[in-house]
Every structure is written in C-alpha cells, then in structure tokens.
Amino acid sequence: MDKVIIAENLTKKFGDFTAVDHISFEVERGEIFGFLGANGAGKTTAMRMLCGLSIPTSGKGLVADFDVHTQSEQVKKNIGYMSQKFALYEELKVWENIRLYAGIYSVPDKEIAPRTDELLKRLGFENERETLVKSLPLGWKQKLAFSVAIFHEPKIVFLDEPTGGVDPVTRRQFWEMIYEAADRGITVFVTTHYMDEAEYCDRVSIMVDGRIDALDSPKNLKNQFKANNMDGVFQQLARRASRKAD
Amino acid sequence: MAILLILPILMLVLFGYSISTEVKNSKIAILDSSNDVATRAIIEKFRNSEYFSVKKMVNNPSEIQDLFKKDRLNMVLVFGDNFYENLAHTGNAQVQLIVDGSDPNSAKTIVTYATSIIGAYQLELSKIDKIPFQINPQIKLLYNPQMKGAYNFVPGVMGMILMLICAMMTSISIAREKELGTMEVLLVSPMKPIYIILSKTIPYFVLSLVNLATILLLSVFLLKVPIAGSLFWLIAFSLVYIFVNLSLGLLISSIVDSQLVALLISGMVLMLPVIMLSGMMFPVENMPVFFQWISQIIPAKWYIIGVKKIMIKGLGLSSIIPEMSVLLGMGIVLVIASLKNFKYRLE
Numbered sequence: 001m002d003k004v005i006i007a008e009n010l011t012k013k014f015g016d017f018t019a020v021d022h023i024s025f026e027v028e029r030g031e032i033f034g035f036l037g038a039n040g041a042g043k044t045t046a047m048r049m050l051c052g053l054s055i056p057t058s059g060k061g062l063v064a065d066f067d068v069h070t071q072s073e074q075v076k077k078n079i080g081y082m083s084q085k086f087a088l089y090e091e092l093k094v095w096e097n098i099r100l101y102a103g104i105y106s107v108p109d110k111e112i113a114p115r116t117d118e119l120l121k122r123l124g125f126e127n128e129r130e131t132l133v134k135s136l137p138l139g140w141k142q143k144l145a146f147s148v149a150i151f152h153e154p155k156i157v158f159l160d161e162p163t164g165g166v167d168p169v170t171r172r173q174f175w176e177m178i179y180e181a182a183d184r185g186i187t188v189f190v191t192t193h194y195m196d197e198a199e200y201c202d203r204v205s206i207m208v209d210g211r212i213d214a215l216d217s218p219k220n221l222k223n224q225f226k227a228n229n230m231d232g233v234f235q236q237l238a239r240r241a242s243r244k245a246d
Numbered sequence: 247m248a249i250l251l252i253l254p255i256l257m258l259v260l261f262g263y264s265i266s267t268e269v270k271n272s273k274i275a276i277l278d279s280s281n282d283v284a285t286r287a288i289i290e291k292f293r294n295s296e297y298f299s300v301k302k303m304v305n306n307p308s309e310i311q312d313l314f315k316k317d318r319l320n321m322v323l324v325f326g327d328n329f330y331e332n333l334a335h336t337g338n339a340q341v342q343l344i345v346d347g348s349d350p351n352s353a354k355t356i357v358t359y360a361t362s363i364i365g366a367y368q369l370e371l372s373k374i375d376k377i378p379f380q381i382n383p384q385i386k387l388l389y390n391p392q393m394k395g396a397y398n399f400v401p402g403v404m405g406m407i408l409m410l411i412c413a414m415m416t417s418i419s420i421a422r423e424k425e426l427g428t429m430e431v432l433l434v435s436p437m438k439p440i441y442i443i444l445s446k447t448i449p450y451f452v453l454s455l456v457n458l459a460t461i462l463l464l465s466v467f468l469l470k471v472p473i474a475g476s477l478f479w480l481i482a483f484s485l486v487y488i489f490v491n492l493s494l495g496l497l498i499s500s501i502v503d504s505q506l507v508a509l510l511i512s513g514m515v516l517m518l519p520v521i522m523l524s525g526m527m528f529p530v531e532n533m534p535v536f537f538q539w540i541s542q543i544i545p546a547k548w549y550i551i552g553v554k555k556i557m558i559k560g561l562g563l564s565s566i567i568p569e570m571s572v573l574l575g576m577g578i579v580l581v582i583a584s585l586k587n588f589k590y591r592l593e
Contacts, residue, residue, distance in 0.1 A: 051434050073436060081434040085427030104435045158434075 004029050004156055004187045005050065009059035012045050019045040021210035022059060027189065027203075029155075032182050034198050034218075035191045037207030038238050043191050044160070046207070050189070051158055052076050064155045077105070080154035080186075084161040086145035090134035094125060097133055098148055105152035119147050139170035143177060150181055157181065159190040163197065175200050195231040206234060208241050253514055260522045260537075269355045270532050272320040275302040275313050280329035284339070288367050292323065297359045314346055314388060315561055321345045321356055333371075338380045347390030348558045349398050352529045357385055389474070389559050396469040401553035402526030404461050405546035408484065409491045409520060411454045414512035416495030420446050421508040424499075439588060447492045454488050474560030483556060483566060486573045487549040493580035494545070500587035520546040548572045 005027035012020040020042045027033045037043040048054040050063055052072030061068035064078035088097045095116060102112045120126050123143055133141060142162065150157050159178075163171045175197065182188050190201065198204050198218060205215040214221055214237055218230055225233045274292065278285050292298045301317060304310065313319050324342040326332075333339040343360050347353045361383050368381045390397040423429035423446070432442050458481070465471040473480060495512070502508045521527060523537055524546040530538055541547050552569035555561045563570075 053433055076434060076436040079434070081431060083427050083430050085430075087427040087431040089428060090426065101431075101435075104432070104437050106436070 002029050003027065004064055005033075005189065006062040007046075007050070007059070008061075010046065010049060010056055010061050011058045012042075012049055012054060013057045018210055020049065023207070023210075023212045024059075025205055025212060025215055027156075027187060029187055030182050030185050032178060032188045032190065032200070032202045034201030034204040035189060035207070036198055036204055036234060037191075038241060041207040041241065042210040043207050047158055047160060047189070047191060050075075051079060051081060078155045080149035080152065080157035082145050082149040082157065082159050082162050084164040086141050088133045088141060088145055088148065091132060093130050093132055094120070094136070094144065095129045097144070098151060101148045102151055107152050115151065119151065123147060139166055139173070142166055142170065142174060146174065146177055146181075150186055154186065156187040156189060159188065161191055161193060163192065163194060171197070195229065195234055198230040198234070204230070206237050208237050213237050213240065256514075257518065260518060268532050269320075269352050269359070269529055270297055271299045272297060272352075272356050272359075272531075273301045273318065274298050274321045274323060275304050275310075275317070275319055276300060277304040277307060277310065277322060277324045279327045280325050282328075282330035284330035284333055284367075284371075285325045288325075288341075288364060289323075291363050291367055292360075295359070295363060297356075298363075310344060315559075315565060319346065320352065321360065323360070333379055333381065337377055338382070340382045340384055342384045342386060344386045344388060347387035347393060347397070348554050349525075349529065350390060350393045350395055351398065352531075353387060353390075353393065394469075394471065396465065396471045397554075397558050399526070400461070400465040400469065400471050401550045401557060402524070404458070404484070404553055405487070405524060405526065405550045406517075406520055407457055407461065408454050408488055408549075409494075409516065409546055410512075411457055412450055412488055412491035413495040413498065413516055414509070415450045415453070416447055416492055417498035417502070417508040417512050418505050419450075420496070420499035421502055421505045424503050425505055440585075443496060443585075443588065447496065450495070451488060451492060454491075458484050458488075471557070473557050475556035475562065479563050479566070480553065480556045483549070483552050483570060483573075486570060486577065487545060490545045490573050490577040490580060493577055493584055496584035497580050497587065500584050519544055523547065524550055526550055543576075545573060545576055548576075 003026045005025075007023055007025050009022040009024055010020060011018065011022050023046060035043050035047065045054060049056050049068055050061055052063075052068050052075040055069055063075045066074040066078065068075055089100065092100065098116050098119065099112060102115075107115070120129055125140070125144070128136065128140075133144070136144065146159070146162065163174055166174065171194070178188050178190070178200075190197075192198060201218065203215065203217050204221060205212045207213070214224070214233065216224065221233045222229065225236050227233045227236065276289055276292070278289065289300070293300050301319065302313065304313065304322070307324070310322050310324075313322065322344040324344065326340060326342075329339050329341070341364060343357060345353045345357055364381050364383055368379055371379050387393060420429070423432070433439065462473065466473060494516070498508055498511050502511060519540065523530065523533070523541040524544050525541070526546070530541050530547065533541070548569045552566040552573075555565050555569070
C-alpha cells in the first residue's frame with residue numbers, strides 16, 4: 001500500500017523548548033490514524049507542521065508525496081482540514097459556505113452545483129440549502145463542516161478534535177461519516193480527547209512530552225500495556241509525562 | 247484586561263492636559279512701513295507676549311501671501327505708512343491683522359489677543375496725552391472669511407471616519423475570523439496569506455472610498471466648504487491616509503485574537519488620541535511638549551493638516567510633501583510590521 005504521510009525525525013523547537021521531538025511515523029492510504037496526547041504534548045504543533053502551517057526545525061515530513069517544508073502549497077491543495085470550532089461562516093447560508101470553500105480549493109465551477117446537490121442529499125440537508133449556518137444544531141454544523149472539508153476530495157483530511165462538545169449519539173454518527181470517507185480512500189488523521197473514539201481508529205499514536213511513546217492498533221496497544229481499554233493505555237503513558245499541560 | 251484600568255487614566259490625562267483653547271506662541275510676521283515710535287512700541291509688546299512669537303519682519307506686502315504658505319504663519323501684522331503721525335494728528339490710526347482662518351477657533355483667539363495688546367498700547371498713550379487716541383485693528387481672515395466652523399471640522403471628520411472604517415473595521419473583521427476559527431481554516435487552505443489579507447481589506451477600502459465621496463459631496467453642497475485646491479491631490483492624499491489606516495488595522499489584528507480587544511484598542515487607544523491630539527478640536531501648539539511629541543505619530547494629525555492645506559487653503563502638491571511623505575513612511579512601516587507579524591503567527 002502507498003504511504004500518504006511520512007514523518008522522519010520531525011522536530012519543532014520554539015527557542016529552547018522542543019515542542020515536537022524527533023517523531024517518526026507513516027500513515028497509509030485510507031487509514032484512520034488517531035493522534036492522541038495530553039494537552040501540551042505537542043500534537044497540535046505536529047499537525048500544524050504536517051498541514052504546512054508551521055516550518056519544521058529539523059527532520060522531514062512528506063504529505064501526499066510533497067515535502068511539508070518546501071512544497072507546502074502542494075501539500076495544502078491535497079489536504080482537507082477541520083478544526084474543533086467547525087469553522088463555517090455562521091452568517092452565510094449552507095450552500096454559500098459550500099460554494100466559498102469550493103472556490104478556495106479551486107473545485108471546477110461546473111462541478112460545484114451537482115456536487116453540492118449530491119452532498120446535501122447524502123446528509124439529508126435538502127431543505128436546509130438556504131438556511132443560515134448559525135441556526136443549524138451543533139451536530140449538523142459538525143457534519144456540514146466535515147463534508148465541506150472533504151468537498152474537494154483531498155487525499156488526506158486532518159481533523160483537530162472534531163467532536164469536542166458534541167453528544168455521544170452525534171459523535172457516533174460523525175464517526176460513520178469518517179468511515180465512509182476512509183472507504184472512499186481518503187486518509188483520516190484525527191486528534192481526539194475521547195478514548196472511546198481512539199478505539200475506532202485503525203492505528204493510534206500517543207504523544208508524551210513531544211515524543212511518540214506508543215504507536216499501534218488499539219488492540220495491540222491494549223495487549224502491550226495490559227489494559228482493558230484505551231483509557232488504561234493512555235493513563236499509563238500520561239503518567240510518564242514531565243511536561244505540564246498548558 | 248489592563249486596558250480597562252488604563253483607560254480612565256489615559257482619558258483624564260488627555261483631557262486635563264490637552265484641552266485648552268489658549269493659543270501660545272502663535273507665529274506672526276510684521277510688515278512695518280512706518281517704523282516709528284508707536285509701531286516699535288507695539289511690536290515690542292508683541293515680542294514680549296507669550297502668546298506671540300515674531301518670526302519675521304517683512305518689507306514688501308507681496309511677500310505676505312507666500313509667508314502663509316511656506317512658514318505656516320498664524321498672523322501678519324501690517325502697519326501702514328505714517329502710523330504715529332496719523333495717530334498724533336488725527337487721533338486715529340489703522341493696523342491690519344491678516345489671520346489664517348482655516349482653524350476658526352485659533353483664529354478667534356489670536357485676534358482677541360492681538361486686539362487686546364493693541365488696546366493696551368492705546369490706553370497707555372491716552373494716559374500720557376489725555377487725548378482719545380483710536381487705533382483700529384482691521385481684521386482680514388485668509389482662507390475662511392466667514393469664520394465657518396465647517397472649515398475646521400470637515401478635515402477633522404474626514405480624518406476620523408476614514409480611520410474608524412479602515413483601522414477599526416479591518417482589525418475587528420480579522421479578529422472575528424480568528425475567534426470563529428475560520429482564519430485557521432483559511433490558512434490551511436491553498437489560498438496565499440497575502441490574498442487572505444487583501445480580501446479582508448478590500449471591502450473596507452471600497453467602503454472608505456464611498457465615505458470619502460460622501461463627506462466631500464456633503465461638505466461642498468451642504469456645508470458650502472469649497473474644495474479650493476486640486477481634487478485629484480486631495481483624493482490621492484486621502485488614499486495614502488487610507489493605506490496607513492488599513493495597515494494599522496492589519497497590525498492590530500495580527501496582535502489581538504478577539505473582537506473585543508480589537509474594538510477596545512482601535513476604538514479607545516486610537517480614537518481618543520485622534521480626537522484629542524490631532525488638532526481637530528484643540529490646537530496642538532498649546533499642548534505640553536510631551537503631547538506634542540505623541541501627536542507627531544498620529545497619522546490623523548498629518549492628514550488633517552494636509553487636507554486643510556489642499557482643501558481649505560487651496561495649496562498645491564508641493565505644500566503637502568512633508569505630510570505626504572510622513573504618511574507614506576508610516577504606511578510602509580506599518581504594512582511591513584503587520585505582514586511580518588502575520589507571517590510569524592503562522593509559525
């Protein structure tokens with residue numbers, strides 16, 4: 001299988017502080033890769049480097065075969081991104097948000113209308129086309145934000161704590177969307193706080209103090225750490241941390 | 247929220263020190279065709295007054311117009327021929343006060359000071375000779391013969407509105423994107439940061455042009471303040487000022503993360519000094535030296551001076567070169583600082 005993310009000794013220093021300390025991993029196409037770590041462990045910084053937002057101090061990162069440092073433009077074209085705030089324009093209508101992001105990601109004009117119809121149908125949002133995003137329920141916003149993030153059919157989608165503040169039922173539905181995307185061949189790179197969600201991932205990496213201390217499938221990790229669930233694994237690793245959460 | 251604690255201090259100090267309608271050290275020049283005992287005595291009084299500083303003695307009436315343009319004089323005192331002779335023989339003499347009326351408030355004050363100095367001399371003379379001498383000051387207001395307040399506040403309002411629209415709205419709208427998280431998504435997108443910045447500033451640029459047009463139309467047709475100089479240079483000069491304020495807005499937005507702070511900074515920290523220190527309401531010349539220094543870094547101050555020169559006094563481009571260069575310089579520094587800061591935030 002082809003590897004869509006390759007990190008080799010990826011490091012980011014802010015002055016004397018090493019936020020990300022020589023991390024190396026590979027993510028395969030269509031994989032759901034969970035990126036875990038306590039607050040301040042460095043996962044946001046690592047993700048920002050992979051998204052081409054932050055320049056690595058040393059080491060190498062390849063995303064969709066492009067170097068995150070020297071080819072960040074190309075990297076950005078091939079990824080989708082969804083933050084914990086869902087980041088839709090609240091005072092724009094549903095279709096306007098789709099139109100805006102489609103334009104930003106240069107989806108060809110003539111494809112936008114049919115794909116918008118298809119998207120709204122799949123989400124069951126046909127009647128919400130003209131609705132302002134701010135009047136949508138939180139769970140719907142989240143679904144829409146995810147659909148918008150993969151509207152341009154990126155190779156990889158980065159999800160930064162996408163389910164924050166959402167109830168468990170909606171979270172479950174959201175994960176179904178993630179599986180669908182992965183089935184279509186979109187690689188999903190997801191950070192989360194929820195350990196039950198970590199169980200849904202194909203593989204999970206856990207960052208502690210800027211390093212990746214564990215990386216395997218949830219099943220293997222539980223065996224390795226002799227824990228009943230991912231929370232047990234995480235607690236054991238988190239205890240090693242010397243760095244304070246910010 | 248240190249700003250909430252600093253605000254009352256800032257306001258009190260500003261109001262306490264900068265508001266004063268006193269005008270000290272007005273720059274004057276004197277044309278003395280008589281050069282006799284009376285005129286010399288009066289000139290001496292002007293020299294000794296803290297309200298005036300005599301910058302020049304003029305020999306030829308034709309120089310006067312130029313002096314106002316070049317030396318930013320506030321007033322020229324003109325004594326006709328045979329001043330003392332007229333006074334001694336007819337008991338009547340005339341002196342002309344030519345005053346820069348583009349700031350009506352200062353002009354009024356200066357005229358009052360000048361007439362009271364002349365009046366004092368008249369009184370002294372009357373005491374000695376017991377004859378009712380009469381010195382008539384004739385006042386001539388340059389640029390603003392009707393002493394309209396609009397001549398002063400139109401440039402002031404232009405300076406304020408353009409700053410408000412450009413600096414405040416730009417910084418708030420970018421801070422808003424940061425708050426909503428949409429800025430982050432835009433930064434991850436393939437769109438170049440410079441396009442993000444441009445697309446956030448262009449709406450306010452257009453808006454400020456509409457505002458500029460509205461203000462100019464209203465002032466010409468409603469307030470009857472004519473545009474004495476070149477409309478082209480007035481607009482060009484305003485564009486430079488708009489550029490300065492847009493960059494200022496960008497700089498603010500690159501520092502702050504929330505709309506509230508952006509509003510407080512641009513609304514209070516920018517607005518207040520502009521109102522108080524730009525010369526819009528209170529003449530900068532009489533403020534304590536410290537505030538005069540601060541006023542130097544307020545773009546609105548330079549803009550208002552420049553607009554008065556072009557719009558009210560009808561001077562040409564050459565007269566606003568200093569203001570134009572200061573504003574251009576400020577704009578370039580601000581835009582570089584904000585772009586650098588913006589990039590830094592991406593790291």
